[in-house]
Amino acid sequence: MSPTRHAAARALLSDPLTNKGTAFTAEERDAFGLHGLLPPHVGTLDSQIERRRKALEEKESDFQRYAFLRELQDSNEVLFHALVQSDLPRMLPLVYTPTVGEGCERFSEIWRRPRGLFLSYPNRDRISDILADPAYDRVKVIVVSDGERILGLGDQGAGGMGIPIGKLALYTACAGIHPSEVLPILLDLGTDNHARREDPLYVGWRAPRVRGQDYDDFVETFVSAVNDRFPGVLLQWEDFAGKNAYDLLVRYRDRLLSFNDDIQGTAATAVGTLLAAIGRTGVPLTEQRVVLFGAGAAGSGVAEMLVQAMMADGLDEKAARANIWAVDRDGLILSDIPRLPQQQAKLARDPAEIEGWNVSGQNMISLQEVVANVHPTVLIGTSGQKAAFDERTIRTMAETVERPVVFPLSNPISRAEAHPADILEWTGGKAIVGTGSPFGTPGVTQVNNVYIFPGVGLGALASGATAVSDAMFMAAARRLGELGGGTQDGRGGLLPAVTELRDVALEIAVAVAAQAQAEGLATAEPEALTRESIAASMWQARYA
Numbered sequence: 428m429s430p431t432r433h434a435a436a437r438a439l440l441s442d443p444l445t446n447k448g449t450a451f452t453a454e455e456r457d458a459f460g461l462h463g464l465l466p467p468h469v470g471t472l473d474s475q476i477e478r479r480r481k482a483l484e485e486k487e488s489d490f491q492r493y494a495f496l497r498e499l500q501d502s503n504e505v506l507f508h509a510l511v512q513s514d515l516p517r518m519l520p521l522v523y524t525p526t527v528g529e530g531c532e533r534f535s536e537i538w539r540r541p542r543g544l545f546l547s548y549p550n551r552d553r554i555s556d557i558l559a560d561p562a563y564d565r566v567k568v569i570v571v572s573d574g575e576r577i578l579g580l581g582d583q584g585a586g587g588m589g590i591p592i593g594k595l596a597l598y599t600a601c602a603g604i605h606p607s608e609v610l611p612i613l614l615d616l617g618t619d620n621h622a623r624r625e626d627p628l629y630v631g632w633r634a635p636r637v638r639g640q641d642y643d644d645f646v647e648t649f650v651s652a653v654n655d656r657f658p659g660v661l662l663q664w665e666d667f668a669g670k671n672a673y674d675l676l677v678r679y680r681d682r683l684l685s686f687n688d689d690i691q692g693t694a695a696t697a698v699g700t701l702l703a704a705i706g707r708t709g710v711p712l713t714e715q716r717v718v719l720f721g722a723g724a725a726g727s728g729v730a731e732m733l734v735q736a737m738m739a740d741g742l743d744e745k746a747a748r749a750n751i752w753a754v755d756r757d758g759l760i761l762s763d764i765p766r767l768p769q770q771q772a773k774l775a776r777d778p779a780e781i782e783g784w785n786v787s788g789q790n791m792i793s794l795q796e797v798v799a800n801v802h803p804t805v806l807i808g809t810s811g812q813k814a815a816f817d818e819r820t821i822r823t824m825a826e827t828v829e830r831p832v833v834f835p836l837s838n839p840i841s842r843a844e845a846h847p848a849d850i851l852e853w854t855g856g857k858a859i860v861g862t863g864s865p866f867g868t869p870g871v872t873q874v875n876n877v878y879i880f881p882g883v884g885l886g887a888l889a890s891g892a893t894a895v896s897d898a899m900f901m902a903a904a905r906r907l908g909e910l911g912g913g914t915q916d917g918r919g920g921l922l923p924a925v926t927e928l929r930d931v932a933l934e935i936a937v938a939v940a941a942q943a944q945a946e947g948l949a950t951a952e953p954e955a956l957t958r959e960s961i962a963a964s965m966w967q968a969r970y971a
């Protein structure tokens with residue numbers, strides 16, 4: 428064999444997009460000169476899945492399983508995705524929340540092979556050059572983070588890359604986007620996490636975070652380069668800290684087919700699940716009294732979508748806002764609190780309302796005081812504050828509401844506002860409970876964005892949408908709410924099981940594509956928007 432043929436054979440095995448490992452057939456081994464590089468046995472995808480499953484289960488911790496799966500993804504993408512799809516309830520918590528949280532915190536420890544792109548501040552003049560690599564010619568979906576607000580774990584710097592990698596694995600698993608069409612990107616603008624920066628193993632740029640105009644200029648350079656290189660690409664902003672999350676969404680949503688999953692994806696997931704819960708309680712959305720705990724990107728996104736949904740159901744904006752109370756670190760958000768961020772100012776309540784509420788004597792109205800006075804039907808946590816929903820608050824809520832809806836959505840599990848089993852116990856099983864991460868508590872719904880973003884992305888791409896509108900997210904939320912799940916006695920989960928996530932993504936995609944068309948945002952031919960066409964476009968993890 429010639430040296431080039433030897434090199435090509437090795438390249439075939441070391442590229443995770445082409446490697447089939449022992450599943451290369453005898454003919455392929457002849458054709459590509461693979462004999463000797465592989466053991467003689469010719470395996471099948473199924474036998475490979477079984478071998479990897481066994482090795483996976485022999486690991487001692489979920490973090491080790493996470494690292495194992497990351498290495499598998501970097502060596503054989505088809506096998507990785509086939510394994511993930513073979514058992515979504517087992518695999519999702521390993522490749523995504525909650526384990527991905529530790530995966531980000533310990534990203535540098537398990538650094539092995541490059542995946543995706545690190546665009547660092549010192550390389551800001553090279554961004555176009557880096558994106559020009561022909562390896563990215565097929566890219567259709569980008570998930571990008573700057574690592575500043577990773578789940579509820581704060582600034583993880585370059586370790587935040589775990590999130591774009593994990594989310595894109597779900598785009599493939601749930602929406603059938605081919606692995607060669609996804610690109611995880613981490614904008615490395617430094618980190619203010621001292622422990623990371625001082626860790627000798629840290630793989631990121633060791634500098635305090637770049638902020639202000641320099642930050643904005645960097646992102647502008649990035650977005651322009653993406654627009655030039657990947658016209659029509661779908662870009663998902665992920666785990667940016669509050670103000671940047673909003674600013675980037677607003678600045679770029681008309682220039683780039685893009686959305687912010689923390690704001691819009693969470694909102695659609697929470698509202699969709701709430702609509703499913705309302706089906707159980709029988710109280711119409713317009714009569715719900717909703718308390719939101721943690722009014723950052725996720726919480727205020729949920730609030731704004733709830734306002735829109737209530738308005739669509741007949742309320743005017745003032746009446747819709749009157750049904751929502753937002754609590755943040757300074758307690759109930761009141762209009763006389765100075766320097767409220769814009770998103771929180773929209774949710775601020777009139778201070779006249781709280782007369783007599785403050786029984787604790789603190790200089791703020793606590794969650795407990797809000798619950799005692801508002802008698803909420805719904806309590807949603809997006810604060811990243813562990814155990815913030817205490818027994819007294821939940822018991823108080825259950826005193827006046829027949830079936831309280833309680834969603835402690837913060838991730839990972841270590842940041843959840845309450846354990847779902849406790850909420851069920853404190854309410855005598857009356858509560859309808861949803862959590863961000865999977866706890867394994869029977870009857871509890873996992874209210875996670877994975878129910879929304881793969882379908883929204885798929886629908887936007889299939890329709891050739893020129894923008895992702897709020898109405899497309901509303902269509903996704905309503906469709907999710909209709910899909911239902913659980914059991915007739917009202918004890919089961921509110922959403923379809925995790926095993927059905929591919930069907931969920933398809934249903935959401937069909938609804939999103941139809942909405943894009945209705946709004947004049949779709950550029951694809953109408954035939955491309957049907958359920959059949961979209962389903963046919965979804966990649967299955969099988970060897971070519």
Ligand code: NAD
Binds near residue numbers: 755808810812876877
């Ligand atoms: P964020 O930082 O934008 O918002 C967090 C908010 O909580 C901020 O406004 C902060 O001031 C507030 N907060 C902090 N301490 C508080 C306290 N003691 N009391 C009340 N409020 C307090 O972050 P985000 O993007 O909104 O995410 C928040 C949490 O929601 C994270 O844990 C994240 O994992 C979770 N989340 C879950 C899902 C899901 O799919 N289930 C989706 C998105 C976000």
